[in-house]
Amino acid sequence: MKPQQLRALRETYKEWFDEMGNLLIELFHYLALFVISASIAWSAVLAYIGMVANGHPTIDDILLLFIYLELGAMVGIYFQTNIMPVRCLIFIAITALSRLLIADVQTHHQADIGILLVSGAILLLGLSTLVIGKRQSNQ
DSSP states (O other), rough: OOOOHHHHHHHHHHHHHHHHHHHHHHHHHHHHHHOOOOOHHHHHHHHHHHHHHHHOOOHHHHHHHHHHHHHHHHHHHHHHSOOHHHHHHHHHHHHHHHHHHHHHHHHSSSOOOHHHHHHHHHHHHHHHHHHHHHHHHOO
């Protein structure tokens, strides 16, 4: 075989393997999103069943459902755009910290440095969403 034919053959195989690699990555991507979505739905259903078994939801339970909702929205956005929605992650963190703050206040019934720290973290996360929003609008 001539060197030109070998190069052409090599390019053909390289293109084929690149396409196969891209296909496998895309298949894994969809499979992973499906597994994550199913896990979120499963967890949300189990949390809801727990609320029904208790006879009433608490604010902690409702905030947990909001976390599941935000996780589902994040997966949906990522599925449609292939871009990780960082703001959704921040909203999830804010909701989780709010849940922690409410649980702490309900349990201890007293103000301490922990409440101040969690509140400060919520404030920082809220400010970070503003910064990210401004950065995205400038692009």
